[in-house]
Amino acid sequence: MDDLSLTVLFSILAFLLFLSAFFSGSETALMTLNRYRLQHLVKKGHRGAIKAYRLLKRPDRLIGLILLGNNFVNILASSLATIIAIRIGGEQAIAAAAGILTLVVLIFSEVTPKTLAAIKPEVLAFPAAWIYTPLLKLLYPIVWLVNLIANMLLRIFGVRVKKDTVETLNKDELKSIVAEADNIMPSRYRNMLLGILDMESASVEDIMTPRNEIVGINIEDPLEDIIEQLQHSDHTRLPVYKQSIDRVIGFLHLRKILSVICRDDFDKECIIKNMQKPFFIPENTPLHKQIQCFKTEKLRIGLVVDEYGDVQGLITLDDLLQEIIGELIIEEPNVKMQSDGSFLVDGSITVRELNRIMNIDLPTEGPKTLNGLIIEYMETIPDAGTSIKLHGYPLEILKREKNTIKLVKFHPKK
Incomplete structure (x- = not known):
């Protein structure tokens, strides 16, 4: 070293600091890579991504290699800075050189490259993978020994390093x-x-059409009334029952029945012949199981029943799909935002839908509709004009019809 000029020593020191920055930045870049995007790039055949993916399959070896190189260049840079300090100012300059080197390493070899790597990991990770792959093969014995000692120390504390660990x-x-x-x-x-x-945490009871809103055909009505109902129905599938919805005898598809409804011999027997058997669903059936059941049974509609066999509601395949992709048909919205920041909400809206639309957190374990939730909370049916704070959310009852809350105004939270 005595034969080398200060210019050469400073050049070597700058190169070592550059290597330190490379090791620090590439470590952060490789460890912060988006694993899902990495797998996508691997499937597309991105060569840099493939090498990075292989390195990350054994992160203990990769970290051992990076730290081996980083510590080596940092210690060498520290030794070189000491020699330069002695050359320039003698032994009393060593402390100043150590302080300056610490600041330079911190800024140029740690903070800057790691910040860049955290923002744009792929820019550093993929080129670094090309360098680390052959370097790991070259230094494998040393890396293996370092990892062996490190893993033995981890075992003392009850930590075992497993290959290809997946969280x-x-x-x-x-x-x-x-x-x-x-x-x-x-x-x-x-x-x-x-x-x-x-869908896994919700049941058919959460999204079904409630019993009082089910539109069906009473087979005991006069034939003329049934024909008129069929011709003006807004639904393609209708339950057919005797007197009460609890006595459903089948489902009728309008496409089948409308083709024969104009015949002179059309009667109630034609309706019965064209019906499908009713399909009953327990009210606590999870949505993800029900959609699979509809697929297996090749059905699109079913009646939700309670533990006593009484009909509680009706659910269709469209209702289940709506939970995934949103509203299939644009209807009058159940929640309307007002100019003052408040919301007018239909009392029949389900609590789950209200939470999703307004991004709030009303409880879903009990009553399924806003109307039911308010009545349970107050333990009575409130009159119009009543103001309450429902689980922390201020609201006012605007409209009530008989035993049902029809319209509610949610005030903005203060």
């Missing part, structure tokens, strides 16, 4: 990831994924 996500964690992915995923895809994940 699993539960449903709530996956929902959080999808919900926070608004910057990298279109909202329509995000909402669909959230709808699919929500």
Whole structure:
């Protein structure tokens, strides 16, 4: 070293600092790579991604290699800075050189490259993978020995390093990831994924058409009334019952019956012949199981019954698909925002739908509709003009008809 000029020593020191920056930045870049995008690029045949993926399959070896190189160049740079300090100012300059080198390493070899790597990991990770792949083969014996000692130390503390470890996500964690992915995923895809994940925690009772809103055909009505109802029906499938909806005898598809309804011999027997058998669904059936059941049974409609066999509601395949992709038919919205920031809400809206639209957190374990939730909370049927704070959300009852709350105004939270 005594034969080398200060210019050469400073050049070597600058090169070592550059290597330190490379090791620091590439470590952060490789460890912060989006694993899902990485796998996508691997499938597309991206060569840099393939090498990075192989390196990350054994992160202990990769980290051992990077730290081996980083520590080596940092220690060498420190030694070189000491020699330069002695050359320039003697032994009393060593402390100043150590301070300056620490500041330079911190700024140029740590913070700057790691910040760049965190913002644009692929820019550093893929080129670095080309360098680390042959370097790992060259230094494998040293890296293996370092990892062996490190893994033995970890075992003392009860930590075992496994190959190809894969972290699993539960449903709530996956929902959080999808919900926070608004910057990298279109909202329509995000909402669909959230709808699919929500299907596991919801039952058919949460989305069914309630009993009092079911439109069906009473087979004991006069034939003329039945024909008129069939000709003006807004639904393609109708339950057929005797006197009460609890006595359903089948489902009628309008496409089949309308082709014979104009015949002179058309009678109630024709309706019965063209019916499908009724399909009954327990009210606590999860949505994801019901959609699979509809697929297996090749059905599109069913009646929801309670433990006593009484009909509680009706559910269709369209209702299930709507939970995933949103409204199939644009109807009058159940929630309307007002100019003052408040919301006018239909009392028949389900709590789950209200939570999704208004991004609030009303409880879904009890009553399924806003009307039911308010009545349970107050333990009475409130009159119009009543103001309450429902689980922390201020609202006012605007309209009541008989025993049902029809319209509610949600005030903005203060």
